[in-house]
Amino acid sequence: MVDLVWLVPALPLAGFVVLLFFGKRIGEPLSGWLATLLMGGAFICSLVVLGDLMGQHERTFHQVLFTWVPAGSFNVDVGFYVDSLSMTLLLVVTGIGGLIHLYAVGYMRGDPRYHQFFVYFNLFAFSMLMLVLGDNLLLTFLGWEGVGTCSYLLISFWFERKANATAGKKAFITNRVGDWGYMVGMLITFFVFGSLSYSEILPKAPGLSAATASAIVLFLFVGVCGKSAQIPLYFWLPDAMAGPTPISALIHAATMVTAGVYLLVRVNPIIAASYGWVPWIVAGVGCATLLVAAILAMSQRDIKKVLAYSTVSQLGYMVMAVGVGGYTAAVFHLVTHACFKACLFLGAGSVVHGMNDEQDMRRFGGLRTQMPVTYWCMLVASLAIAGIAPLSGFWSKDDILSFVANAGADGQVAGWVLYAVGLFTALLTAIYMFRMMYLTFHGEPRWDDPIPEDIALDVAASEAELEDADLGGAHIHIHDGHAHGPIHPHQPGWLMLGPVAVLALLSVVAGFMNMPFKGTELLADFLDEGVVNLVANNAELTWQLWQTLAMLGLGTAVGAAGIFIAWRLFKAGKLDPVPGLGQLFSRDPYDAAIAWFMAHPGRVLFDALSWFDRTIVDGAVNGVGAVVASAGSGARRLQSGYVRTYALGVALGAAVILALVLTRVLALS
């Protein structure tokens, strides 16, 4: 049965093909249901494969479908590599992906490009599955680029709005910078191993020289920074929230952005073979990202942007975990994060949906009574991400922190620094999450309040763009953004509530699969057994029971403290904007700096080069032409007469030669 694994990506691929050609005819809502059904099928297939794999002695399975690129010594197959790591991600992608598909069936209702959304959605699922299942770096790269493309297509799904189109482009190009690193990493890998296949390179990795291994890891890490939105390439993710909410949940929270973490865990033997400081760079980047993103999340007004920065921050935790050797903790947090963050995004989507596509939290408030189910689900997920016992985020964040502290206990001072930052950010996490919850669901309704002067610039710009272009008869369907008219917040239908409720439930229970006690670390054991060299490279935790319990207690205490602080600030009316800090960072200064750089020095450089091409390179050509012309019988003749004559000469000559050939040939025959 395990050899049915090819069906898992094949089902969404089939959905993509069918919907691409017949989607319009299948129509709404059937096309959505078809896409969802296929994802459900893929999930069931994954379960079957898992069941079969667990029954086998060898916990890995390798299936080669066909040879993809055979050229000289370069040989790459299309094949699937199933082990406990890819299995775990498989379940996340198909399971949570399926739920989000279901949600989208309701969410996208009435959109004129309804079927097209599911075309891209299924293509995304296929690409993500290829990324996870690919048995070599190049096939993973295929998925890697595929998900990036779908992300581009889906962010700019409502392409009429400038903000969406620009955000899509920004996401793609920023990711391309990361992909450059990934490609160079692959080139080095092939250079030293003569192969890109995991089953060949990973077992040989311990034999690498440290310099080579470091080069591979660092270049791949550039790719990770792009895909998993780490400093210095994180700035595309918040803008990506312009897209429809289901894609924010699926692509920009639960699956695609975790691809970088997956890649790092996958190549763990190479990380182990690199210089000792290389993992610290990884951990340091993750740590800086988690802190910076949490600070930025504190002062956002757009509910989806809070969640976006929160995602960046949580990805920082995962990357930091990888850096200190906590591979299992990283995967654990990846799974729990997928549950509670998808729940939060879908919940936020319901709110946005019920508020006539309003996203600014300053116009929410008091929604608890209007949307009770959404409220309770989001509350559970918020408690989970804040790290309150015994919800899932509590266990996984604590797992990461205990690995970080472990590095500290090993005598690395940096470990304690990372631990302190991680713990402090846990506090910030609780604050910004409950700031969002209070602003949205508690207090007095502010649904019709006028938005103060400093409305987000890009939104204003895109509004202007829309009004500019408003033509007679052209009906504009815009989901997000500001639609005018009376607002009647309402609970969405069961189609949209169901998935949110299931995800909220998962946010509660997902943590129990890996508790830090003897015999309860199920996920870690599962991964240890089934991933190449993971046992050897995963850091060993040496905590006593009382130490573990103390850290768990500390984690919950910090989370609770954060919620308390948020509550006090809310009661004092100081939540928005958070004094000082909030004003400072409501626009991301780094993002602004990048934008300025691209628009000014970058642009000047590009302009200069194109001037050089026009004036110097081409100028030289025309100059030579002019000199020759004046030396000869004048420019006019060169410009037309002479060349015409010559061309005619060549043509005539060719005709004569051709005739000659023909006569020769005829004579011979």
Place this chain on the structure above:
Amino acid sequence: MTASLLAQAVYVAGAGGGSGFPVLPSMVFVPVFGAIAILAVPATRPQMHRLIAIVSATMTGAIGLYVLKVFKAGDPGMQLVSEVTWVQSLDIKFSLGVDGISLFLVVLTGVIFPLAVVAAKPEHSEKGYYFWLTLLMAGCTGVFLALDLLLFFLFFEITLVPLYMLIGKWGHGRRVYAATKFFIFTMLGSMFMLVSIVSLAYLAKAGVDHTISFDLRRVVAAELGTGTGRWLFLGFVVAFAVKTPIFPFHTWLPDAHTEAPTAGSVDLAGILLKLGTYGFLRYGLYLFPEASIFFAPLFVALGAIGIVYGGIVAAMQKNLKRLVAYSSVSHMGFCIIGLLALNVEGIEGAILQMVNHGIITGGLFILLGFLYTRRHTYEMSSLRGIQRSAPVFAGIFTFVMLASVGLPGLSGFIGEFLSLVGTFLYNHTAAVIAATGAIFASLYLLWAYQRVFHGLPDEPNARFVDLNLSEKLVMAPLIGLIVLLGVYPKPVLERIEPSVKLTIAHVQEHAPPGWHPAGSQEGRDLSPVADSGHAHGSGPAPTAGEGGH
């Protein structure tokens, strides 16, 4: 009447050659007779001209597919050779043959030309237009098939005139300037090549049984001094560098593309640029192994510069055709670095890239042609929001654009990546720089796409009519090939590989002692530390980023 004439000519043309049906000569002569037939039909019947052009191009394409079918995959040598002695005293032969290197370029010619003829109609003077277009096809197939230096030169030159005429007479705007520039540029390059060809034939006389010869397979045995070889190599390569074009010989290309009619642009980008890289491989590398090795660093550097430079300059263009033209400079840079990496991976990648670039950029120019017939402009400033008024057109454009950007799974990626692999084995720095080409490709194409397709359309763009059935049918084969070559390039690669290996073996044989293709085990300085347990190596570990050679 035409048909019987054709049949007779085809039969006769191959009579002196190998056994059975004279396949390869017919690929040259079908379009030649098509052109003659067009001349014979009076100018008052434009439909007839178009029909003849389509039929002869399609027939040639069909013969190309037949060649693909009968081609023996494992055979590295020339196949289907057909030979007629033409000038006995000088041993000039009308000899044609095909091997793995030329096979897919020939097939590509047979695919692109019919589509180019079908995709666009001239605005006036149909007779001349179809005549030159059909003649151009004969020249292109001839270049790829020729096994005789003088014959090659003849075909190489023949391609000039039709394109010059097509641009100069049926082009837009500053067409005369563009056509003249194109002609002078390529003509100057060709003159150097002619001198080299004649000198080579003369010098070869001394070595090989003391008779002069232009036969590629005999000339190659000529024993040249190192200096002579290098000079002759440069003579050839100037012509190819202009044609490809390699930075800094590229400025004729944007002008030629911008002013050319659609079919001209499609053929120029799809086929004619490959004459340069093909020539590089067949006549540069094959005839002058020593000089190729000697000059490789120069051309790899120029190729890598071209990739980045073309990408940046493309991003600043305001005219869609100029943008795609500069993107060609960038994409052809991958062919150059792959070829000059002088190893199997690089050269196979370069050949694949030639084919893929032909399909993808040819497709882009066809799409731009559709756009031009509707809006009569290529200026991005007057285009916007077309995705809303023409979703199918936008969808197909997105697809071809993504192929051009190098999305894995579509054809553009594999050629470029193999070229990079080959180049990395040869020189790390060049490959790392060249790999940034992927960033620039996404930059200029997505930027342009947003400006043209996103947003809301204004009045003239809102009336943009979506593609009709025949236009979709023109794009269908290209789309199919892009997917097929991206997902399953194996049948292509395994036909290319034997000939490439033979070429490299030939280069190795004539190379200075101690030379070997980059990538073999000894060449690696980032090699795994064998049988050592200490991973955090204390030994002398070489670092990444150093040159491979």
